[in-house]
Amino acid sequence: MAVCRSRRFFNFAYTFTLVAVFAFLLTPLISVGFVSIDGENVAVVVSAETEVVVVYRHSVELYLVIERYVVENCGLRLTQLKWAGFGAGMPSSYTDVSNWSTLWRPSEGAIAKIDLALGKELVISVKHVADRAVLLSGTSIDVGSNVTLRTCFKVSVVGLLIEYIKLALLKPH
Numbered sequence: 001m002a003v004c005r006s007r008r009f010f011n012f013a014y015t016f017t018l019v020a021v022f023a024f025l026l027t028p029l030i031s032v033g034f035v036s037i038d039g040e041n042v043a044v045v046v047s048a049e050t051e052v053v054v055v056y057r058h059s060v061e062l063y064l065v066i067e068r069y070v071v072e073n074c075g076l077r078l079t080q081l082k083w084a085g086f087g088a089g090m091p092s093s094y095t096d097v098s099n100w101s102t103l104w105r106p107s108e109g110a111i112a113k114i115d116l117a118l119g120k121e122l123v124i125s126v127k128h129v130a131d132r133a134v135l136l137s138g139t140s141i142d143v144g145s146n147v148t149l150r151t152c153f154k155v156s157v158v159g160l161l162i163e164y165i166k167l168a169l170l171k172p173h
Contacts, residue, residue, distance in 0.1 A: 028154035033071045034163075036148040037134065037141055044163050045071050045151070050137055051079075052149060056129040060088040063109070064131070069122070074152040078116040084109035122149045 033045035035052055043050055052069045063084030070077045083090050091110075126132040127145035134141045155163070 025157045028156050028159065030155055030157065030160055031074045031151075032153055032155055032160065032163075033073050033076070033149070033151040034153060035071055035136060036146075036150070038144045038146055039148075041163060041167065042141060043071075043136055044160070044167065045073050046160070047073060051135075052147065053133075053135040054124055054126065054147060055131070055133040055135070056126060057131040058083070058087075058090065059129055065090070067124075069118075069149060071149050071151060076118045076120065076122055076149050076151045078114050078118055081112040081114060082109065086110075118149075120150065120152045123147070124149075 030046065033050070034041050035043040035045070035050060050071045052071060054067045054069070056065055057063070058065050065084075066080070066082040067078065068080035070079050124147040125145065126134075126143055126147065132143060134143045134147055
């Protein structure tokens, strides 16, 4: 009788532990950020910040524009904007950017230091701009039409592991 009771207790404890471990592994608990290029995740941001730089030639003024974003596990910010002059689709005059920490250099254009919170998701469409480039933590990434920055996305430990495996398999060697 005592052996049967201890075996039932062991089976219960084993089953309970197994269920608890699986529940922990499958419950979305971890906040992450994703950088997606044309619908495919190219980076997962868990703890460190990831810088995304979008470079393109302005469609009307034809000068180079550089936008710097920071993606965190739960936050998205525009940190810098650099452009060659004022005009259509950009700030129209220096007064438009007077609340930013802006440095104007006539030979280089304007460099605005910004710390603008952008919420949890941003889609940057670059399919209609010339000379586009996307740099992810300094590495150039090919982009066809869209860059999507998403943050505060809850995933489970298993989901995070799957994303890392997919990124490792999809990354060019």
